[in-house]
Amino acid sequence: MRTTQRTLIALAATGLLGLSVAGCDDYLTVDNPNIVDASTIDPLAEASSLALSVEQEFADNYAELAAYSAWFTGSLYNSDINPGGNLLASRNLEETSGPVEGLYTGLSRTRALAGLVFETVEGTPVEVSESAARATLFSGFAFLFFADFYCQATVDGGPAMGTATLLDSATVHLGNARTLAQQVGHSDFENAAKVGLARAYLQMGDAPQAIQVAESVDPAFTYDMRYSDDLANRDRVGNYLYYSQASQTTISVAPAYRSLGDPRVVTHGPENHNFVAMDGETPIWSMEKYNSYSAPIRLASSLEAEYILAEANGTAAMLALAQERRAAAGLEPYSGATDPPSVLEEFLEQKTRDFFVEGKRMGDYRRHPDGLRTLIPAGTEYHKTGLPAYGDQQCWPIPEEELSNNPNLER
Numbered sequence: 001m002r003t004t005q006r007t008l009i010a011l012a013a014t015g016l017l018g019l020s021v022a023g024c025d026d027y028l029t030v031d032n033p034n035i036v037d038a039s040t041i042d043p044l045a046e047a048s049s050l051a052l053s054v055e056q057e058f059a060d061n062y063a064e065l066a067a068y069s070a071w072f073t074g075s076l077y078n079s080d081i082n083p084g085g086n087l088l089a090s091r092n093l094e095e096t097s098g099p100v101e102g103l104y105t106g107l108s109r110t111r112a113l114a115g116l117v118f119e120t121v122e123g124t125p126v127e128v129s130e131s132a133a134r135a136t137l138f139s140g141f142a143f144l145f146f147a148d149f150y151c152q153a154t155v156d157g158g159p160a161m162g163t164a165t166l167l168d169s170a171t172v173h174l175g176n177a178r179t180l181a182q183q184v185g186h187s188d189f190e191n192a193a194k195v196g197l198a199r200a201y202l203q204m205g206d207a208p209q210a211i212q213v214a215e216s217v218d219p220a221f222t223y224d225m226r227y228s229d230d231l232a233n234r235d236r237v238g239n240y241l242y243y244s245q246a247s248q249t250t251i252s253v254a255p256a257y258r259s260l261g262d263p264r265v266v267t268h269g270p271e272n273h274n275f276v277a278m279d280g281e282t283p284i285w286s287m288e289k290y291n292s293y294s295a296p297i298r299l300a301s302s303l304e305a306e307y308i309l310a311e312a313n314g315t316a317a318m319l320a321l322a323q324e325r326r327a328a329a330g331l332e333p334y335s336g337a338t339d340p341p342s343v344l345e346e347f348l349e350q351k352t353r354d355f356f357v358e359g360k361r362m363g364d365y366r367r368h369p370d371g372l373r374t375l376i377p378a379g380t381e382y383h384k385t386g387l388p389a390y391g392d393q394q395c396w397p398i399p400e401e402e403l404s405n406n407p408n409l410e411r
Contacts, residue, residue, distance in 0.1 A: 047121050051131035054113045056237070058138040059225040061106030063240035063297055065145060066359035067251055068099050072393075073361045074376045075257060075352065077383060079282035080250040090382045091391040101399035104150065107142045111155065114139035133180035133189045140173030140193065141299070144200055148363040151395040159408040160398065163203075163366075170200045192223040195300035198308045203363055207312040214312070217305035224296035238293035241357065245286050249275050253285035256374040257356070262329050264353045265289075281384060289356060298358055307351050315340045318347040325350040341371070349373045369394055 070076040071089035078089035084098035093100055117135035121127045146153040147166035154160055161169070174197040181190035194217045201210035227239040234243060244251045253267045260267075266288035275284040289295070310321040315338075322343070323333055334346050348364050348371050355361070365372055378392035403409050 044124065044126060047117065047126045047129060047131040050113070050117045050120060051134040054110060054117060054135045054138045057106065057110045057113055058141060059227065060236060060240075061103055061110065062145075062225050062299065062359065063227070064099075064103055064106070065149065065362075066297060066357050067241050067244055068103065069149065069359050069362040070357045071251070072396075073365050073372060074254055074374050075357055075361060077252040077254050077282055078250065079252050079277035079279050079284060080248075081279045085250065086382075086384065086387050088396075090388055091378070091393040092388050093393055093396055095397050095400040095403060097399075100396050101401055104153070104396075104399050104402065107146055107153075110142040111139050114142070128180060128183050130184050130186050130189070133177055133184055133186055136173055136180055137177035137189050137193050137196075140170050140175075140177050141196055143167075143170035143173055144196055144203075145359070146170075147200070147203065148359075148366060149396050150398065152398050154398070154402060154406055154409065157406050157408065163395075167200050167204050171197060171204075174200060187218065188221075188223055191218050191221045191302075192300040195221075195223075195302075195305050195308075198305060199363065202308050202312055203367060210308055210312045214305040214308040217302050219302050221300075221302040221305075222298060223300045225299050226296050227294050229293035234293055239290055239295045239297065241287070241290040241297070242293050242295055245284070245290065246275060249277050249284055252277065252282050253287060254374070257353075258285050260353075262331065262353055264329055265356050279384065287357065298355070303354060304360070307354075310347070315343050319343045322347045322350045325354060329353070344368060344371045345373050366394060 067076065068085075068088055071078050071085070072091060076089075078085050080086060080089075082098065084096075084100075087093050087097050088099050114135040117131065121129065121132050126132060143166055147163050147170055150166075152160040152162055153166055155169075174193045178190055178193035178197060181187070181193060194213050198210045198214035198217070201207075201213060228237050230237050241251070253265075257265050258267050258269070268286045268288065270283045270285070273284070273286060275286060277284050290297075306321060310317040319334070319338065326332070326334060336342055336346060348368060351364065352361055352372070352374070361372070365375065376390050378390050380390045382389055398409065
């Protein structure tokens with residue numbers, strides 16, 4: 001299988017987002033090296049670095065989105081001591097919960113950095129370029145993840161946008177990314193944009209469009225987000241899932257996915273490592289899948305396109321793909337009920353295993369809140385004492401910081 005590998009650079013996102021500071025003529029004037037005036041940027045020289053910063057910002061947040069959504073949808077247990085993480089994992093999120101705010105800011109920064117690229121290259125020879133395609137692609141994925149994860153989101157201090165509007169924005173950006181990638185001959189960006197676009201259409205309930213786009217994805221295609229083990233910058237360029245597992249020890253594979261005998265979800269119990277949970281009580285079951293700071297996380301693939309096609313085509317197609325994926329994993333054929341809800345449940349379970357902790361289960365939960373076999377039901381006692389039972393939330397609220405600072409939002 002061909003896998004795209006990208007070396008990401010750790011540019012300071014805040015520096016790229018800044019505005020210029022008015023100068024003074026006296027000796028008290030101090031230049032802020034973290035401030036970049038967009039009007040001073042040479043697009044021919046800087047477009048590549050700016051676009052790479054968009055991808056790096058998204059990559060930095062993608063690993064956290066994968067981890068926190070796995071807490072939220074029951075693939076992982078939370079072993080954190082912080083209230084915000086436990087409220088997220090038990091689906092009792094509040095506007096002040098730290099993870100909600102941090103990831104909202106990260107996705108907003110990805111989108112804003114992309115906007116700086118668009119502003120910089122507009123009307124220049126690099127308006128149609130690999131850099132423009134890269135920025136547009138990850139802007140589209142930022143909108144898509146906003147739509148999957150958050151109940152509402154905003155753009156540039158504007159009014160709240162609901163899921164449908166966010167998905168509309170995702171399709172526009174991903175569609176533009178596909179076109180740009182075609183124009184510059186970048187097949188990897190083109191296919192990644194197609195997978196994201198098909199996923200957005202599926203989430204919108206537009207099966208015909210999802211089918212049309214997914215069918216055009218190249219076979220054996222995979223686009224990975226790449227990470228590196230840079231000791232000085234692990235928090236920025238390292239795989240957060242491994243960091244959470246081996247250093248913070250705030251995540252543990254949930255009981256439903258331990259010792260499955262399925263090569264797609266290989267786990268290691270507490271007797272096989274020295275990890276001690278941050279909370280001191282949750283046994284740490286680690287994932288073989290993310291076994292280093294440099295472990296990649298798959299973002300888009302032809303396999304996901306197959307899942308999109310099957311779901312969009314209905315029950316028979318879903319059952320056929322579920323059987324195919326079971327066989328590929330060396331499992332016995334599915335022999336359960338074949339009514340639509342039962343087939344959907346089996347189909348989504350195979351999808352969960354194929355894309356274990358890759359951030360895709362959140363979208364499945366939003367489309368099919370009753371279709372995830374291993375989702376812990378609302379009202380179930382949380383796995384730690386002294387904390388609320390599992391709630392019934394299906395998406396994340398706009399964070400307090402946005403509510404407080406955006407005049408277009410009402411509490």
